[in-house]
Every structure is written in C-alpha cells, then in structure tokens.
Amino acid sequence: MMYPLVRELAAADAPHRVPVAVTCRVLGLARQPYYRWLASPVTDSELAEAHRANALFDAHRDDPEFGHRFLLDEARAAGESMAE
Numbered sequence: 787m788m789y790p791l792v793r794e795l796a797a798a799d800a801p802h803r804v805p806v807a808v809t810c811r812v813l814g815l816a817r818q819p820y821y822r823w824l825a826s827p828v829t830d831s832e833l834a835e836a837h838r839a840n841a842l843f844d845a846h847r848d849d850p851e852f853g854h855r856f857l858l859d860e861a862r863a864a865g866e867s868m869a870e
Contacts, residue, residue, distance in 0.1 A: 788813050788815060789815075789820050789823045789824070791809075791813075792806060792809045792810060792813070792815065792820055793824065795809050796809060806820065838861070838866055838868070841861070841864070841866070842857050842861065845857055845860050845861075
C-alpha cells in the first residue's frame with residue numbers, strides 16, 4: 787500500500803516535503819481514498835490478523851505437505867487462539 791509513503795512524504799518534518807496532491811498524481815492514486823485511509827488507519831485487530839496470516843503463510847511455506855490442522859496446532863502452540 788502506498789498511503790504510508792504519501793503520508794511520509796507530506797509530513798511537515800520531512801526533509802523535502804511533497805504535497806499530497808503531487809504525490810498522489812505521480813503515484814497514480816486518488817486523493818479521496820488516501821484521506822479516507824488517513825482518517826481511519828489500520829486498527830490493532832487488523833494488525834494482529836495480518837501477523838497471524840503471515841505466520842501461517844510462513845509455516846505453510848516451510849512445510850507445504852502439512853494441512854490446516856497442522857497449521858492450527860502450530861498456531862496454538864505459539865499461543866495464538868484461532869478457530870478451526
């Protein structure tokens with residue numbers, strides 16, 4: 787996602803501040819979705835879900851012959867509560 791980059795470039799303390807309109811135009815992004823994202827960035831639950839998904843993806847990549855039950859057991863062993 788490019789929105790964090792837009793926010794970083796438009797920050798007041800950035801070494802070379804680039805306006806949001808210019809950054810969005812160069813990156814081919816619409817400004818309205820950027821401002822919508824800025825109003826409600828990633829929540830803690832979305833971040834936790836992303837970490838879980840990445841951990842499961844990594845476990846599956848390491849041992850692709852194992853299925854969802856093995857991944858569930860691995861997640862529970864790591865202390866993550868997940869539904870079957």
